[in-house]
Amino acid sequence: MTSHLSSYVTVHSRTYALPKQPTVAVCIDGFDPEYLAQGIADGILPNLAYFIHHGFHTTAKSCMPSFTNPNNVSIITGVSASIHGIAGNFYLDPVNHEEKMIADATLLRGPTILQQLSKRGVRVVAITAKDKLRRILSHGLENAICFSAEFAGEATIETNGITGVEEWIGRKAPLQYSGDLSLYVLDAGVKFIEEDRTDFMYLTLSDFIQHKHAPGDKDANEFMSALDQRIGRLAQLGAIVAVTGDHGMSDKSLEDGTPNVLYLQERLEGRFGRGSARVICPITDPFVRHHGALGSFVRVYAKSASDVSSMLSFIKSLSGVALALSAAEAAESLELPLDREGDIVVVAVKNAVIGSKKEEHDLSNLGEHRLRSHGGLSEQDVPILMSIPLGSQLAEGKATWRNFDIFDLVLNSQT
Numbered sequence: 001m002t003s004h005l006s007s008y009v010t011v012h013s014r015t016y017a018l019p020k021q022p023t024v025a026v027c028i029d030g031f032d033p034e035y036l037a038q039g040i041a042d043g044i045l046p047n048l049a050y051f052i053h054h055g056f057h058t059t060a061k062s063c064m065p066s067f068t069n070p071n072n073v074s075i076i077t078g079v080s081a082s083i084h085g086i087a088g089n090f091y092l093d094p095v096n097h098e099e100k101m102i103a104d105a106t107l108l109r110g111p112t113i114l115q116q117l118s119k120r121g122v123r124v125v126a127i128t129a130k131d132k133l134r135r136i137l138s139h140g141l142e143n144a145i146c147f148s149a150e151f152a153g154e155a156t157i158e159t160n161g162i163t164g165v166e167e168w169i170g171r172k173a174p175l176q177y178s179g180d181l182s183l184y185v186l187d188a189g190v191k192f193i194e195e196d197r198t199d200f201m202y203l204t205l206s207d208f209i210q211h212k213h214a215p216g217d218k219d220a221n222e223f224m225s226a227l228d229q230r231i232g233r234l235a236q237l238g239a240i241v242a243v244t245g246d247h248g249m250s251d252k253s254l255e256d257g258t259p260n261v262l263y264l265q266e267r268l269e270g271r272f273g274r275g276s277a278r279v280i281c282p283i284t285d286p287f288v289r290h291h292g293a294l295g296s297f298v299r300v301y302a303k304s305a306s307d308v309s310s311m312l313s314f315i316k317s318l319s320g321v322a323l324a325l326s327a328a329e330a331a332e333s334l335e336l337p338l339d340r341e342g343d344i345v346v347v348a349v350k351n352a353v354i355g356s357k358k359e360e361h362d363l364s365n366l367g368e369h370r371l372r373s374h375g376g377l378s379e380q381d382v383p384i385l386m387s388i389p390l391g392s393q394l395a396e397g398k399a400t401w402r403n404f405d406i407f408d409l410v411l412n413s414q415t
Helices: 033-042 046-054 067-076 113-119 131-136 165-169 179-194 208-212 217-234 264-272 305-316 329-334 403-412
Strands: 010-013 014-017 023-028 054-062 090-091 098-103 123-127 147-149 200-204 238-246 261-263 278-279 297-302 322-325 342-347 353-355 380-384
Touching: 010 113, 014 113, 014 165, 023 067, 023 179, 023 217, 023 353, 033 046, 033 217, 033 305, 046 054, 046 217, 046 238, 046 380, 054 403, 067 113, 067 200, 113 123, 113 165, 123 131, 123 179, 123 353, 131 147, 131 200, 165 179, 165 278, 179 200, 179 217, 200 264, 208 217, 217 238, 238 403, 261 264, 264 278, 264 297, 264 305, 264 353, 297 353, 297 380, 305 322, 322 329, 329 342, 342 380, 353 403, 380 403
Parallel strands: 023 200, 023 238, 123 147, 123 200, 261 353
Antiparallel strands: 010 014, 054 380, 090 098, 238 380, 278 297, 297 342, 322 342
8 A cells, every 4th residue: 555655646736635445436327316216215226325324425416518528537637627628528620620539638638636646656447348438547647557348358468557357357348338348347346456456446337228228127227236236345345435427317208209309400501501510419439329429418610600699599599409608608607628619519408419410320229218318417417425424524515516526535535
């Protein structure tokens, strides 16, 4: 451990104590509070129930947009996207106007807490279900282990700090589109604690199940129960464990089961002409099969600056729109980096998603499932739970907890 070192690190003006015993932060992707409430009511989450009654529990707010990348980056930096600079999974490069996936830390501004802990000799392990996050999580790490369940079989000492992961865990890496991808992350985490190979661990999962199954569904309950067993095992092994989510999840379908979609680029081109605007859906990532790259937050880039004001007024009049803001308004009210914002930000109502053009979104893989997705204000609520009570120096009556407070909670509550 790290008792010989100075006892804290400071990242983005926030101070974090070095871990005094094995510490684990878990981000359950798509962890809507309804999954916790339903699971507790159904009696399938005994370990999380124990956290609620004997540790700490609250409902927190995630960052906007309520997508995977910005919120995971907020969790590992302790600040909003306005500071760390990553505000989506997908963006339009303002220099060459190319649409790009955020697959590394190029756009990251400033250090991460994981990075600074590793520099202080803390044995850091970061495991993600999806490899798209791995390069961001591993940014600046020293003598650390960082790999994805997706490519566990390809991990090397040089790139990931570990090799032979599949043999070590005892099974092959799961299919990309499966709930088991998340369980693999947790199984690896349990082994690291069992073998005393880590001081601080960040485990971030996949929302494949939550996109398909509502709280209380058989598959959702089986998945949540499996998560609970593994999270409980981490605590039973002596780790201090905190759990939160990157975003919630909502049903985005009409009463007849068809997806409730506003194809915004089609509407804008119908009103302002072909090629007048480009709608970027920042939910886009390699895992689009279960949501068709449809979320509740989009950015609009107008071809002509003179059209922005009239486009904004037009968008506000459309059904399914909860919020339409100029770049400056969005940056201020949603804590986003202004220099990376679109001309207009549009957020859907809770039961709707926004796309660009119908032909750009493949929903064939939904099958008989209702469309479930996220990205809006309505998916900002996420639980925070911790296996120990809140530290005396942390504000029990804090007005608003954020999911990116989790490292503060789990590190600064240790006595």
